[in-house]
Amino acid sequence: MSNPDDTTIAETLMALAEHRGRDKSFCPSEAARALYDPQHWRDHMDDVRRVASDLACEGRLDMLARGQRLCPTVAHRGPIRLRLG
Numbered sequence: 001m002s003n004p005d006d007t008t009i010a011e012t013l014m015a016l017a018e019h020r021g022r023d024k025s026f027c028p029s030e031a032a033r034a035l036y037d038p039q040h041w042r043d044h045m046d047d048v049r050r051v052a053s054d055l056a057c058e059g060r061l062d063m064l065a066r067g068q069r070l071c072p073t074v075a076h077r078g079p080i081r082l083r084l085g
Contacts, residue, residue: 062083062084062085063082
């Protein structure tokens with residue numbers, strides 16, 4: 001399986017967000033699992049989170065931790081959730 005580019009990652013993230021709707025969030029790992037093989041999706045989480053951060057900077061996604069919106073320009077450790085911005 002070839003590695004998806006940032007556009008493909010962004011399209012996958014937005015499709016997941018739109019499928020959930022404005023009131024529901026999802027884990028970025030869902031996008032990684034959809035895009036990468038089952039044994040290596042974790043290796044690509046930095047790419048998925050980076051693209052999610054870019055989308056959040058554009059106002060297309062919200063990044064959340066414990067239900068609170070995060071600043072997308074700050075690197076965050078730990079679990080995050082995403083939803084439509």
